[in-house]
Amino acid sequence: MVRSPIKFLSFEATVAELIDHSTKSWKRDPVQEIFEEEKALVILQTPISSLNSKDKLIWHGTKNGSFSVKSAYHMEKATKMEGRGQASTSKSFKEVWKKIWQLHIPPIDKMFIWRACQESLPTQLNLFKTKIVKVPLCPICSREEESILHTLWNCEVVKDVWGQCSMRLQKSTCSQLPMVLFFENMIKVLNDSEMQEFVMVARQLWLRRNSFIFKNKFLPPNCLLRETSLRLQLLKEEEDKIQTQKKGQQTKNSAEKWQSPPAN
Numbered sequence: 342m343v344r345s346p347i348k349f350l351s352f353e354a355t356v357a358e359l360i361d362h363s364t365k366s367w368k369r370d371p372v373q374e375i376f377e378e379e380k381a382l383v384i385l386q387t388p389i390s391s392l393n394s395k396d397k398l399i400w401h402g403t404k405n406g407s408f409s410v411k412s413a414y415h416m417e418k419a420t421k422m423e424g425r426g427q428a429s430t431s432k433s434f435k436e437v438w439k440k441i442w443q444l445h446i447p448p449i450d451k452m453f454i455w456r457a458c459q460e461s462l463p464t465q466l467n468l469f470k471t472k473i474v475k476v477p478l479c480p481i482c483s484r485e486e487e488s489i490l491h492t493l494w495n496c497e498v499v500k501d502v503w504g505q506c507s508m509r510l511q512k513s514t515c516s517q518l519p520m521v522l523f524f525e526n527m528i529k530v531l532n533d534s535e536m537q538e539f540v541m542v543a544r545q546l547w548l549r550r551n552s553f554i555f556k557n558k559f560l561p562p563n564c565l566l567r568e569t570s571l572r573l574q575l576l577k578e579e580e581d582k583i584q585t586q587k588k589g590q591q592t593k594n595s596a597e598k599w600q601s602p603p604a605n
């Protein structure tokens with residue numbers, strides 16, 4: 342893992358140095374400089390108390406926030422039960438993971454869609470579930486909870502983008518599903534180049550969503566699609582180059598194997 346050097350803080354620095362105490366808000370630049378993108382997103386969405394009270398450790402297992410062995414035992418038991426429940430109702434989605442690693446797309450896009458299918462992108466709904474934000478609503482349309490599928494497929498503002506993509510992508514519909522089930526349905530109906538397009542557009546939509554929240558910038562659909570089609574074009578050229586090199590190598594090998602008949 343590559344970590345960017347910490348330019349702003351001393352070795353003994355505490356969280357307080359990342360907070361602007363006059364406005365009770367995070368200092369955006371150092372947070373984004375120090376932490377990886379996803380962690381910075383979560384930190385910047387964490388509300389800061391407007392009261393000047395001192396920090397204290399809170400235990401979620403009890404109502405008064407104090408730790409007790411009994412509550413730890415119950416929490417552990419509940420986690421195990423939850424794990425067993427998931428194991429019996431979920432399947433392994435082997436085809437999904439296999440497809441993700443087989444797709445000819447840049448590693449950053451593979452990692453993105455893998456995290457989306459694992460439900461591990463910091464959407465408002467996921468941050469709400471982990472008690473980081475108080476409202477799970479989509480920060481762009483404010484109409485529905487911001488699940489991963491909402492932000493990448495169902496939100497009103499992304500429909501314009503998908504409406505200008507390949508025909509079969511336009512026709513794909515879905516209800517409220519976990520992302521992994523949606524992706525599983527997509528791989529049944531789309532070919533590889535449509536899947537490439539789907540994943541690369543989806544990541545651009547996620548980046549646009551982040552840029553809207555943190556920089557107040559919102560890329561219009563045609564700019565977003567132009568950017569994606571340039572990336573797809575580069576990918577295609579790279580694929581063609583590899584194919585040409587492979588063919589050249591095969592021709593060379595067969596020429597080397599061939600020997601002229603001995604002269605009489």
Ligand SMILES: [Zn+2]
Nearest residue numbers: 479482496497
């Ligand atoms: Zn929305």
